[in-house]
Amino acid sequence: xxxxxxxxxxxxxxxxxxxxxxxxxxxxxxxxxxxxxxxxxxxxxxxxxxxxxxxxxxxxxxxxxxxxxxxxxxxxxxxxxxxxxxxxxxxxxxxxxxxxxxxxxxxxxxxxxxxxxxxxxxxxxxxxxxxxxxxxxxxxxxxxxxxxxxxxxxxxxxxxxxxxxxxxxxxxxxxxxxxxxxxxxxxxxxxxxxxxxxxxxxxxxxxxxxxxxxxxxxxxxxxxxxxxxxxxxxxxxxxxxxxxxxxxxxxxxxxxxxxxx
Amino acid sequence: xxxxxxxxxxxxxxxxxxxxxxxxxxxxxxxxxxxxxxxxxxxxxxxxxxxxxxxxxxxxxxxxxxxxxxxxxxxxxxxxxxxxxxxxxxxxxxxxxxxxxxxxxxxxxxxxxxxxxxxxxxxxxxxxxxxxxxxxxxxxxxxxxxxxxxxxxxxxxxxxxxxxxxxxxxxxxxxxxxxxxxxxxxxxxxxxxxxxxxxxxxxxxxxxxxxxxxxxxxxxxxxxxxxxxxxxxxxxxxxxxxxxxx
Numbered sequence: 001x002x003x004x005x006x007x008x009x010x011x012x013x014x015x016x017x018x019x020x021x022x023x024x025x026x027x028x029x030x031x032x033x034x035x036x037x038x039x040x041x042x043x044x045x046x047x048x049x050x051x052x053x054x055x056x057x058x059x060x061x062x063x064x065x066x067x068x069x070x071x072x073x074x075x076x077x078x079x080x081x082x083x084x085x086x087x088x089x090x091x092x093x094x095x096x097x098x099x100x101x102x103x104x105x106x107x108x109x110x111x112x113x114x115x116x117x118x119x120x121x122x123x124x125x126x127x128x129x130x131x132x133x134x135x136x137x138x139x140x141x142x143x144x145x146x147x148x149x150x151x152x153x154x155x156x157x158x159x160x161x162x163x164x165x166x167x168x169x170x171x172x173x174x175x176x177x178x179x180x181x182x183x184x185x186x187x188x189x190x191x192x193x194x195x196x197x198x199x200x201x202x203x204x205x206x207x208x209x210x211x212x213x214x215x216x217x218x219x220x221x222x223x224x225x226x227x228x229x230x231x232x233x234x235x236x237x238x239x240x241x242x243x244x245x246x247x248x249x250x251x252x253x254x255x256x257x258x259x260x261x
Numbered sequence: 262x263x264x265x266x267x268x269x270x271x272x273x274x275x276x277x278x279x280x281x282x283x284x285x286x287x288x289x290x291x292x293x294x295x296x297x298x299x300x301x302x303x304x305x306x307x308x309x310x311x312x313x314x315x316x317x318x319x320x321x322x323x324x325x326x327x328x329x330x331x332x333x334x335x336x337x338x339x340x341x342x343x344x345x346x347x348x349x350x351x352x353x354x355x356x357x358x359x360x361x362x363x364x365x366x367x368x369x370x371x372x373x374x375x376x377x378x379x380x381x382x383x384x385x386x387x388x389x390x391x392x393x394x395x396x397x398x399x400x401x402x403x404x405x406x407x408x409x410x411x412x413x414x415x416x417x418x419x420x421x422x423x424x425x426x427x428x429x430x431x432x433x434x435x436x437x438x439x440x441x442x443x444x445x446x447x448x449x450x451x452x453x454x455x456x457x458x459x460x461x462x463x464x465x466x467x468x469x470x471x472x473x474x475x476x477x478x479x480x481x482x483x484x485x486x487x488x489x490x491x492x493x494x495x496x497x498x499x500x501x502x503x504x505x506x507x
Contacts, residue, residue, distance in 0.1 A: 001277060003284035010288030017291060037342060039372045039384045040292040042285070044438035048278070048327070064329040064432045066300070068278060069285035072292055075439070076384040078374060082343040100403055179400050180375040182344070197377045202400050210403045210416065223343070239290045242467050246284045249478045253280065256485035257273075260492070 002068065003250040009071030010243035013040055016074045017236040024224045025233075032116030032190055033222035034079050035229075041075040079182045084116075084223035086215060092149045093120045093128070096220045099212025101175030104137040104203070105130055105191060112137065113191035114176055114184065114201070116220055128157075132189055140171040153213040155206040175211050176201035263495065264322055269488045271324040275302055276481045278327055283474050286465045294370030294440055295463035296332050297470075303328035334431055337464035339456055345405040346373045346381060346413075348423065349461040351454040354431055358390040358424040359383055361441060365390065367426065370440035371460045381413075381421070385439055389423070396421035407457025425453035 020038045027033040048066040055062055086096045095118035097103070102114035113134070120136060123129045128140040142149070145162040152158070155173035160166070178184060183197030194201060206214045279300045289295040305324040339349045348371035350357070356367035366387070373389055376382045381389045381396040388395050391413075398405070402415035411423035426447035428434060434444040 001280070003277075003280040006281060006284035006288050010284070010290070013288065014291070035343075037344075038291075040289065040295075041370070041384065041440045042289050042292055042295055042436070042438050045436050049329070062329075064331070065435070066278075066327050066330050067298070067436055068281045069289070069298070069436065069438070071285060072288040076372070076374070078344065078372065078384065080343040177400065179379045179398060180377060182374055183377060195377075199377045199379070199400070210401055235291065238467065239287070242287045242290065242471060243284075245471060246280075246287055246474060249474050250280060250284070252478050253277065253481045256482040260485055260489050 001250050001254055002070070004247055006069070006071040007243045007246035007250065009043065009073065010246070011240055013038075013072045013074055014236045014240040014243065016077075018233065018240070020077055021229055021233045021236060025226065025229050027222055028224045028226060028229075030190065030222050031119055032084065032220050033224065034081050034084075034116070035222065035224045036077045036079055038074055039076045039078055040072050043070040043073055045069050079184075079186070080223065081181050082223050084221045086218045087221050088217060089119075089219050090217055091119075092151075092217055093122065094118060094217055094219050095120065095151055095173070096215045096218040097175065097206070097212045098215055100181075100210060101177050101206065101212045102181075102192065102201075104174065104176050104201075106135045106137055107191070108134065111193065112201075113187065113193060115190050115192065117190040118214075119219055130190075136173070138171060138174060140173070142170065151214055151216040153207055153215070155214050172205060173214065174203050175206050176203045177211060178202075263491060265491050266488055268322060268324055269484050269491070271305070271326065273481060273484050273488075275300070275325055275327045276477050276484075280474065280477050280481075282330070283470050283477065286470050287467070287474075290463055290465045290467060290470075292370070292440065292463050293372050293460045294337070294368060295465065296334055296369065296436075297463075297465045298436075299331045299333060301328045301331050302326065329432075332432060332434065332436070333464060335464050337462040339459050339461050341459050342372075343458065344372075344374075345407070345458050346375060347371050347458055347460050348373060348407055349456040349459045350425065351456055355425045355427045355450045355453055356442065356447075358426055358447070359441070360388045360390055360395075361437075362387075365447075366437065366441040367428075367434070367444055367447065368440050368442065369461055383440070387441075391421035392424050393421065396423075407455055409454055409456070411453050411455040413457075423453070423455055425450040425455070 017038045020036045024035040045067040050065050105113040107113045126142045128136045143161050146159045148160045150158045157170045158167050179199035184192035185195045282298050282300045286297045305326045307322040334353050372384050379398040401417045405415045413420040434442045
């Protein structure tokens, strides 16, 4: 009985939906996290009576045929790259991006990772690194006697050192942009990798047309809306239940058949 | 076999198909732009051997067969997705045009994305057809927005315009799966109402489908009972009539 298999594709799809939603909720407080959305599509149809087939020799045709679908599949889990809310942290090495762009991070294997998580630290060599100790590109090294760190909207990193009152410019943070940032490959640890679907990165300084600006002492929160996620979760759960009812009903019909004699 | 059994069987066969259609609707209850189907039945009259000498003549037998699939085009709820290139159509009968492998196809599923070439595509990667060919974004395109008349703009200016079509005979549209409809003779819509950043959800009503499902299972099981009664009747008849009175 086909209804059994159709309903099982429905249950599978809703399971995926719940997985996506629960991952969003789990990352509600992850800095720079971008939520996912499960996208579904119906599966192929079988023609039992083809539209347009002739019904008589005089040329009459079937206006509307009979098509039976075969269920549903998850077509994509697309990433929603909208801006998350920006929260004040007071920490001078926290940097939020307002607008487009990603920080570029050198990963231990030499590849470049991209992130919106601007909670940076200084390592034992004085370099600007992520919380995992990966260096932020282009490399910025702070002198040992650094006193005050200012990162302005355009990404210029300025410090005062020792007893001096003169402001010293250490370097310039840059941002990378992609044609299709939703096509980036998430590798966990708040890092993304470039893919064929995302296109090559374009790098420029913050504040350039099309690039966001930086905001020191702030962090970008996840763009997860808990109310929307919970209502999605309820919808997915109900859909799962309805599909399981179909399986039960199809089973009842089958048992009625097998009890015929 | 006796006619009553054949008639019951014809009904059971269409009920199973109706169950398949209901299962497909419920499986797609969260599929964007999905339109619910309903299987329509019709009476199929089967003539039998006539004997008009009796008081009442034999009547034609009334079988049932599935006749057609009716697509329900009522709009689904429109929800905000936060993806600026998603789009929903705010009416019942217009469609976005996408370029399928076998020609132009039509969809209500506005879960569009941008691919590596900057082209606006469906979640399967099929290009969305604009009024002036494919809709292409460049790296300079920021703050993408879609106006109500289907114009896509960014900070760079106009990017493209959705091609929106409708059909005179909506029921003749054929579902191809993957959220696509195939149809002939599309009619361009002059003033479409496009909602950017939103998608239209499935128009499947769970309660309606579940109650249809109950109806189907109940009629199926009652038919099964009727069939077994007919069978019992016949075996009784054979037993009784076949007894030889010594």
